[in-house]
Amino acid sequence: MSRPHRIALIHALAHSVAPINAALERDWPEALRMNLLDDSLSADLARSAQGLDAAMHARFQQLAQYAVDTGAHGILFTCSAFGPCIEAVARTHAGMPVLKPNEAMVDEAAEGEGPLGLIATFAPTLASMPPEFPAHVVLMPALAEGALAALNAGDGERHDALIAAEAKALRDRGCTRIALAQFSMARARGACRAATGLPVLTTVDSAVRALRRRLQA
Secondary structure, eight states: OOOOOEEEEEESSGGGHHHHHHHHHHHOTTSEEEEEEOTHHHHHHHHOSSOSOHHHHHHHHHHHHHHHHTTOSEEEEOOGGGHHHHHHHHHHTTTSOEEOTTHHHHHHHHTSOSOEEEEESSTTHHHHSGGGSOTTSOEEEEEOTTHHHHHHTTOHHHHHHHHHHHHHHHHHTTOSEEEEOSGGGGGGHHHHHHHHOSOEEEHHHHHHHHHHHHHHO
């Protein structure tokens, strides 16, 4: 009997922990999960004028190496604003799956048709994520202003409502599907579906499907 796969989940936002653990418990319960949280990463990026500089890259390499040293078979990063740092980690550890949080959702979005409404609650995500989509995907980005602050304050209902309002506005502008750019936003999927009637992609569900497929191949 083969041993369960050990999955390292590396978080830059505390709000990302619950959605991905819930998705794994639901869709891949036999996987062993370890959670690494450095909630200063997003705060430091938001404050920094340097962007994803060498120091930030080094921090990601250190987090990944720690995960590898504990015996992880795969690594999933759960914050969308650090794409180049995660790509560098994937090159360093080319022998194992290292996924950006949005990587699998981008792949799934590329298979669909019509304009895609991409909603984020963390502004840097809307700078780093759109270039990862293939050129044929028509993107309409939107920032759900105030949603992350509401979640930080414990008001999940307002968080979800602000995201759903952006989703409805994107539908009215012609979007045929919605993508929620951050793991912390997965909780708003139902509200977005109810508000728009459109398909809603989440980074959480797409990532679990992709990671399981790669490791069980």
